[in-house]
Amino acid sequence: MEVISIQICPYLEYSFSILGKKWNGLILHYLSLCENGSAHFSDIKRDLTDITSRALSLKLTELIDYGLIEKKVTAEPAVTISYDLTDKGHSLTAALVPIQKWAQQYENPSRKEE
Numbered sequence: 001m002e003v004i005s006i007q008i009c010p011y012l013e014y015s016f017s018i019l020g021k022k023w024n025g026l027i028l029h030y031l032s033l034c035e036n037g038s039a040h041f042s043d044i045k046r047d048l049t050d051i052t053s054r055a056l057s058l059k060l061t062e063l064i065d066y067g068l069i070e071k072k073v074t075a076e077p078a079v080t081i082s083y084d085l086t087d088k089g090h091s092l093t094a095a096l097v098p099i100q101k102w103a104q105q106y107e108n109p110s111r112k113e114e
Contacts, residue, residue, distance in 0.1 A: 018092075023051055023059045025096070028068060028085070032093035037085035039071075044083070068092060087099055 019025045030044060031037050047055055060083055063069045068089035074080045085093065 015092075018068070019096075021059075022063070023048070023055065024063060027056075027059055027063060028089060028093050029096065029100075031069065031083065031085045031089070032096075037090060037093075038082045039080055040080070063089070 026048060028043065030048060031039055034043075041056065041060070044060075045051065045053060048056070051059075051114075060069065060071070064071055067086055069083050070086050072082045072084055074082070
């Protein structure tokens with residue numbers, strides 16, 4: 001009997017290494033829903049109620065390192081910091097739309113895990 005070796009696609013593995021980490025997908029999705037794909041730390045924290053400030057800070061830094069978001073600092077008229085999706089981040093969130101549609105068709109989000 002011949003043994004067939006199956007290799008995992010490195011591109012899919014890379015994608016899941018990002019999206020498989022807690023909060024990453026939700027933060028990206030959140031930013032995709034914001035005007036211009038941009039939001040302030042306090043807005044993200046307010047709307048993703050279960051994430052701690054420390055975890056959010058770490059996740060934003062991680063997503064910056066992946067090149068999916070960028071931190072923009074504006075000094076006029078006062079210092080403001082926003083987190084914006086990059087082109088790479090926009091393309092990833094667009095790729096998530098079919099997955100979201102699949103989940104809407106097959107999963108009830110109010111179902112309690114047992």
